[in-house]
Amino acid sequence: MTRFDGGQAVRWFDDFGVLRLVSVAAGNGTVREFPGLPSLAGGLALGMPADLIQGVMSHWASARELSRGPWIYASQTTVLTFEPSDGSLRSVDCPGAACLVRARITEGRLVRHENPTTFAECGWSGIRIVDDVATPIRRGA
Ligand SMILES: [Zn+2]
Structure with a gap:
């Protein structure tokens, strides 16, 4: 509804x-x-x-x-950057604990990257970033 x-x-x-x-x-x-x-x-x-x-x-x-899998709202991340040409989300600071790598977003997902604290792939790699900043969405049912 x-x-x-x-x-x-x-x-x-x-x-x-x-x-x-x-x-x-x-x-x-x-x-x-x-x-x-x-x-x-x-x-x-x-x-x-x-x-x-x-x-x-x-x-x-x-x-x-x-409904397309694990995700986080862009508004729950920090240091958002946007493509100047079309205003789409370009990167955010990774929300992973002690990671904070500025990670690009490709096809709506955080790119795979290494967590500099653990020297292993960050657990947030590949998570979908739902852009509720450039394109406000309607919440509720
Ligand atoms: Zn990370």
Whole structure:
């Protein structure tokens, strides 16, 4: 479910990669059911407001991202740098204890690197960094 500041709430679920709409509650409490479980495009065709469609798409993308394995929010790290060309996250200081290597991020993951304290590969190597700084995400269900 995605809740909006205006009081609207959209119930949906991920049907093996296809978002299916269940119902939309308006800010005044009126609920519209979608017994045919249309996709987002189907909901738009049935008159669902475009701003709600957009909000659900954003929430769905965040939920899918967070289901792809171990991760940490970029906002939970320090010394973030960004690519000047497109504003994407370039590096963070590794959150590993006594590591603090400034590690690049490639394909959304911390690059493999050695922890200078242990002289072994850092346990945080490869963890996904979910960029909630350059691209704020909607939390909650
Ligand atoms: Zn590290």
